[in-house]
Amino acid sequence: MANRLRGEIDAMLDGRRWTLVLTLGALAELEAAYQAGNLAELTERFSTGRLSARDLIRIIGAGLRGAGNAVDDDHVxxxxxxxxxAGMAAIAADLLQVTFGGEAEPENP
Structure with missing residues (x-):
């Protein structure tokens, strides 16, 4: 069971429950992918609400790897x-919300 106070969420992907978390390492991975100089730039990018399919893959992939899952972006x-x-977007939004925006009610089990 995910601990939202630690930034973790649970998500159903491929019919299996996974835990995702954006650890500092996962956030550094995203900074590098987006060539963001800091977390504020990364937050600004995601706060627009306009995420591409590639964004969803990167965010969910980083969250899965942050939780210790051995998956690459091709698998994601x-x-x-x-x-x-829309379900993938809800997972990414929930993960970003719990990471950057404090506690929120989970949108996917």
Missing amino acids: AAMTAAGGA
Whole structure:
């Protein structure tokens, strides 16, 4: 069970429950991917609410790896979630919310 106070969420991907967390290492991975100089730049990028499919893959992948799961972005790109792309967007939004925006109610079990 994920501990939202530690920035963790649970998500159903490919019919399996996974834990995701954006650790400092995962955030550094995202900074490098987006060539962001700091967390404020990264937060600003994600705060627009306009995330591409590639963004979703990177965010979910970094969260999975942050929680210790051995998956690469190609594996994440092939994963499915209830609701399709909207379900993946809800997972990424929940992860970003718990990481940067404090506690929020989970949108996906």
